[in-house]
Amino acid sequence: xxxxxxxxxxxxxxxxxxxxxxxxxxxxxxxxxxxxxxxxxxxxxxxxxxxxxxxxxxxxxxxxxxxxxxxxxxxxxxxxxxxxxxxxxxxxxxxxxxxxxxxxxxxxxxxxxxxxxxxxxxxxxxxxxxxxxxxxxxxxxxxxxxxxxxxxxxxxxxxxxxxxxxxxxxxxxxxxxxxxxxxxxxxxxxxxxxxxxxxxxxxxxxxxxxxxxxxxxxxxxxxxxxxxxxxxxxxxxxxxxxxxxxxxxxxxxxxxxxxxxxxxxxxxxxxxxxxxxxxxxxxxxxxxxxxxxxxxxxxxxxxxxxxxxxxxxxxxxxxxxxxxxxxxxxxxxxxxxxxxxxxxxxxxxxxxxxxxxxxxxxxxxxxxxxxxxxxxxxxxxxxxxxxxxxxxxxxxxxxxxxxxxxxxxxxxxxxxxxxxxxxxxxxxxxxxxxxxxxxxxxxxxxxxxxxxxxxxxxxxx
Ligand code: BES
Ligand code: MN
Ligand code: MN
Numbered sequence: 306x307x308x309x310x311x312x313x314x315x316x317x318x319x320x321x322x323x324x325x326x327x328x329x330x331x332x333x334x335x336x337x338x339x340x341x342x343x344x345x346x347x348x349x350x351x352x353x354x355x356x357x358x359x360x361x362x363x364x365x366x367x368x369x370x371x372x373x374x375x376x377x378x379x380x381x382x383x384x385x386x387x388x389x390x391x392x393x394x395x396x397x398x399x400x401x402x403x404x405x406x407x408x409x410x411x412x413x414x415x416x417x418x419x420x421x422x423x424x425x426x427x428x429x430x431x432x433x434x435x436x437x438x439x440x441x442x443x444x445x446x447x448x449x450x451x452x453x454x455x456x457x458x459x460x461x462x463x464x465x466x467x468x469x470x471x472x473x474x475x476x477x478x479x480x481x482x483x484x485x486x487x488x489x490x491x492x493x494x495x496x497x498x499x500x501x502x503x504x505x506x507x508x509x510x511x512x513x514x515x516x517x518x519x520x521x522x523x524x525x526x527x528x529x530x531x532x533x534x535x536x537x538x539x540x541x542x543x544x545x546x547x548x549x550x551x552x553x554x555x556x557x558x559x560x561x562x563x564x565x566x567x568x569x570x571x572x573x574x575x576x577x578x579x580x581x582x583x584x585x586x587x588x589x590x591x592x593x594x595x596x597x598x599x600x601x602x603x604x605x606x607x608x609x610x611x612x613x614x615x616x617x618x619x620x621x622x623x624x625x626x627x628x629x630x631x632x633x634x635x636x637x638x639x640x641x642x643x644x645x646x647x648x649x650x651x652x653x654x655x656x657x658x659x660x661x662x663x664x665x666x667x668x669x670x671x672x673x674x675x676x677x678x679x680x681x682x683x684x685x686x687x688x689x690x691x692x693x694x695x696x697x698x699x700x701x702x703x704x705x706x707x708x709x710x711x712x713x714x715x716x717x718x719x720x721x722x723x724x725x726x727x728x729x730x731x732x733x734x735x736x737x738x739x740x741x742x743x744x745x746x747x748x749x750x751x752x753x754x755x756x757x758x759x760x761x762x763x764x765x766x
Contacts, residue, residue: 324407385479
C-alpha cells in the first residue's frame with residue numbers, strides 16, 4: 306500500500322525536499338546560475354536514486370532541462386511529467402518570517418499538520434518532488450504500470466524560452482500519451498479540484514518620456530508634460546467605469562462562457578466573506594457583470610505589475626522627471642492571441658499619448674490560454690485517484706494563473722495535459738512566506754500512483 310510506504314519514508318521525503326529548497330534557483334537573476342545548475346543536478350540525481358533507468362541534463366541556450374525516462378514496454382502508455390525547478394526571486398526579503406532558503410516547518414490554521422516555509426516550497430519544487438517520490442514508490446514496490454518520462458525545466462518563471470526551443474527539437478524523444486503536471490492548486494484540503502484551464506499572458510513594459518532631462522518642478526512645472534502624470538492618466542484610461550478594458554478589439558476573440566458553464570462554476574464551494582477576510586479587504590473589485598471566481602479565471606484582465614520614475618528616495622526632491630515606466634500584464638482567455646493582444650495594446654497606448662510625450666512599448670514573454678474538456682480518460686483517471694485518497698470527487702476548475710508552455714505542448718507534441726495541482730491559494734506562491742502543506746505533499750505522493758494505475762487501465766480498455 307502506498308500509505309504504508311509513505312508512512313515509513315515520510316521523514317526522508319520531507320528532509321530531501323528541504324535540501325532541495327535550500328538551493329536558491331532563482332531564474333530571473335543571472336547571478337544565481339550556479340544554483341540553477343546545482344538544482345538541476347540534484348533533481349537528476351534524485352531521479353536516478355529513485356530507480357530511473359535513464360536520466361540526463363540537457364543543455365539549452367539557457368538553463369538546462371532535466372530529462373529522464375523509464376520505459377518498460379513500448380505497447381504501454383507513456384506519461385510525461387512536467388515541472389519546473391526554478392523559483393521566483395524572494396524579495397521583499399524583509400517580509401519573510403524566516404529566511405526564504407532556510408526551510409522551516411510551522412503549523413498554520415489551514416495546515417495543522419505543518420507546512421514547509423521556503424521559496425519554491427509549493428511553486429514548484431514541492432509539487433514536482435511529489436512526482437519523484439511517487440515514482441520511487443512505484444519502482445521500489447513494483448507498481449509502475451506504464452512508461453514514464455520526466456521533463457523538469459529551469460525557466461518557467463521567466464517564460465520557458467529554452468523549453469520551447471527544446472520541445473521543438475525533440476518531438477520524438479518527448480512523445481507521450483498524456484502530460485502530467487502538478488504546478489497549480491486545488492480548492493481546499495477537504496475539496497480537491499482538477500485544473501481544467503489556464504489563462505494566457507501578454508506582458509509589456511512601457512516607457513513614457515517627457516523632457517530630455519529631469520527638470521526643476523518650480524521653473525518648468527505647469528509648462529511641460531510630466532511623464533508620470535501622463536502615464537498615470539493613460540493607464541487609468543485602460544479601464545472604463547465598469548472595469549471593462551478599453552483597448553479596441555481586446556474582447557473580439559474572447560469565447561464567452563455559456564450560462565450553463567457559469568452555473569456549473571458557481572456550484573464550487575466559495576465564501577466571499579472568507580475571501581475578503583483572508584486578504585483584509587472591505588470589498589472585492591472587478592469587471593461588472595461577473596462574479597469573483599469568473600473574474601479571476603474565465604475573464605481577461607489588465608494589471609499594472611510595477612510602476613516607477615522620478616524621485617523615490619528619502620525626503621522630498623522637487624523634480625519633473627524625464628521618464629516614467631510601468632510593467633503591465635494582461636491575462637488572456639481562449640481564443641485571444643497573445644501577439645495580437647500585444648500589438649493592440651501597443652497601438653492603442655501610443656495612440657492615446659499626447660504629443661508632449663514619447664512612448665515606447667517593449668513586449669516581454671507571453672502565451673496562449675489553455676482549456677481542456679473533462680470527458681477524457683486522463684481526467685477520469687485523475688478524478689478516480691482523488692476520490693480514493695480524499696474521499697470526495699474532484700471538482701473541475703479553471704484557474705487564473707498561466708503556464709504558457711502547456712498550450713505549446715498541445716501544439717508541438719499533440720498531447721493534452723492533466724493538471725493535478727495540490728497547492729492552495731493561501732500558500733503564498735510568489736509572495737513572502739511561501740509554504741506547502743505536509744498534508745498536501747504526502748497526499749500528492751499518495752494520489753499520483755493511483756492516477757498511473759487508473760490511466761493505464763482505462764488506456765488499455
Ligand atoms: N505555477 C504557476 C502558475 C499557476 C499557479 C497556475 C497556481 C495556476 C495556479 C507558475 O509558476 C507561474 O507563476 N506562472 C506565471 C507565468 C509565467 C510566464 C511567469 C504566472 O501565472 O504569473
Ligand atoms: Mn509554477
Ligand atoms: Mn510561479
